[in-house]
Amino acid sequence: MNSRLSKKSGQPGPKETDRPEKPGFAARKVAADILGNVVHKKRPLDGELEAGSGHSGFRALAGNDRSLVRAIIGAALRHRGEITEILDRLLDRPIPEKTGRILDILHVAIAQMLFLDVPDRAAVSLAVDHAGLDRRARPYKGLVNGVLRRLGREKEEITSDIDAEKVNTPDWLWDSWQDAYGAEGARAIARSHQSEAALDLTVKSDPENWADKLEGRVVGNGSVRLVRKGAVDSLDGFEEGSWWVQDAAAALPARLLGDIQGLRVADLCAAPGGKTAQLAAAGAHVTAVDISKGRLRRLEENMTRLGFDVETIVSDLREFEPDDPFDAVLLDAPCSATGTIRRHPDVAWIKSPYDVEKLTEIQRDLLDRVLPWVKPGGLIVYCTCSLEPAEGEGQVAAFLQRHAEYIRLIPIGSDEIGGLHQCVTGEGYLRCLPSHAADPTAESIGMDGFFAARFRRS
Template sequence: MAVDGAAARGAAVALLGAVLDEGQQFSQVIDAADGPLAGLPPSEKARAQRLALTTLRHIEQADRVLKPYLRKAPPDLVMNALRLGVVELAVEGGAAHGVVNAVVDLVSRGNRTGHMKGLANAVMRKVADTPEPFAKLPPQRMPQWLRQPLVHRWGRDVVTAIEAVQGQTPPLDLTAKGQMPAIDGATALPIGSTRLAQATQVSNLPGFATGDWWVQDAAASLAARLLEAKAGETVLDLCAAPGGKTLQLAAAGATVTALDISSPRLNRLRENLARTGLTAEIIATDALHWQPPALFDAVLLDAPCSATGTLRRHPDLPFIKDDSDIPALVALQAQLIDKALTFLKHGGRLVFCTCSLLPQEGEDQLAATLARHPTLKVEAPALQGIAPEWITAEGGLRLRPDYWAESGGMDGFFMARLRLPA
């Protein structure tokens, strides 16, 4: 007898295996032509992704719930199926009978795990008999290499609050080209973005086909707002892909050049420019080996970084990354900042930002930049909806996932606006 949702659950377990056991990036696995989602209808693809992402956000709690019932670790497929089942019961409120049967079915269909369906059945029945399995468990912790410096910076209470937000499915934020059309369930955020609490099919929303808005985390939208591009200005968006900030700058009336080293990543920008009717010159090249024909009024640099501020949207990252590449990223950021300054006219301004929680890629990077360029001036943000405590002593803007926690939080970012002397 077929189990309802078997295809989506099977794909979700395969996605978990690719991330947890093979170290693959979630976004690459879901886009693979021969990946776990190949051949599934859109609704099943969406369900598989949701199940896998929710499970990744609760691996630690699921493993703690399962531990008393497992004398030794089962094969990867069995473990991931059990984790998926626990999360369905504890987070999604799945019907116990259906979830237990689904996990047993997943295990029984594995080439080397069929003999373990009895174990799966026994374990899942015990979990199903436990009321609110996650009720007394803390949120999933960030890896120690990331958690430790954040605790040192902000204290355990703040870090725990960040982790609580990272354990939730994030809302959907939209940035409008002009006037945002009415969308059921949408709320206006203090900084001007629009938020939808529930996941939905983006292309079916009012205003998508007519290019009235684009998807962009509210925190990310603040970088372009901080730059304050004006009509008629020439603006360079460095490391531009996938292009949300380019769209903001073009919508402000600036003449925009969007540069990124990755030509394939720029395709998303081309699609969004076409949909929104906005324009920008697109250049695929390495910024460190490029020289513009003329200097710019302003530059926005969203530099490559550890992406540690985006764990709420990308819960696979703690399982596939460590801190080994951070020194190289910090060095690259410094190079890009120095290069970006050479692209500016006298009196021009640069906004530097990273979607990182780590001080090395934010506050410390700003301090090092000012040490190298003592004539630069930091212009503290004075933007709609920004809380005073978000502004650092040096004039940078530190955004954390626990801000707006009651409505879904925001991505972690650091950004600062620097001005050259006239």
């Protein structure tokens, strides 16, 4: 007997694909699709979630469903190692390749069941529906149902002994951090990645006043850290251009140039423009250079909102040549961005040792290239948002050795960065870790991982 015949009429019943979608189904489907694009195709999450050019399914969702997608993907990426370990324990054998989105569907469902406030029955039901609508995944619909229901029954037994910090960190990163920061340091970094990053603002003036207005607190070297979450553009002071979003650690390198009132300063690899705004607010005549026309356009929009007049140039720095040397240069070099995993959890799963190797070559070339762009006596600040020593301490040591007759290191003091002594190394470098306190009282923990070094051209 045809299984699709109606029991009452004997006529063909509706196909599974003809049934109306359950509430929330579209969001889960998009979440699984984007998760797969990130972890399998190595597409940056920011690009997938871009409002104008990102994933078409995401752009078609209502605002509340977009927020749900962001939450699901964030949890699935932060806890990817745990979820993988859980599936290994629940499955008798690995799921074969070419089974559609089965693994992504399971990861999305488990992220909801364990790390979001979603009832198990809803997560299971929607995952089973999704598997049934995917042609290649359909044969595993029963497996999805069985695995997730078992997890719902045996959560404590299955998850209690998992070393979350270790398994949620790719092996190459764990080894790199242990070598650089010790076993406890690596674990502290990994622990900090399990929670979302705070929302920090850099204000034009009077951070204490803005902290009171926005119900936040002052951290770092004058950043305002918000406690409550919400749409950034709805906060007081946004329309007036009184502040801009910038992590407390990312706000430190620009301050290392000191008093730049009236000086010509280049911000290289400038987008999205937080440091550009800092330099302009300090009274410098800023030239912002970036290779991406689209990212530089957004920088220009931000500068317009903030009321800053900045020269912008679209160019690859390996081809750019300034008309005259600058008084100071800030080079925020392309890097692996492993210091931003709290904020961008996809970085842990789309970057590799090969990326670090190629990026260190680019950083070396850019450092050598920008040296002549600074007047004798002028300052260069080199920075990256990477935790990898090859992109920080190692890069700087080699630069100093290559150009010993032209530059000297100007050590950084903790008094220049709001008393954050734990962020200053013995060599005088800035080295912020995600596990560091964002204020000297240690009441506010967490900031982006950042490295910076300062040189003066002889």
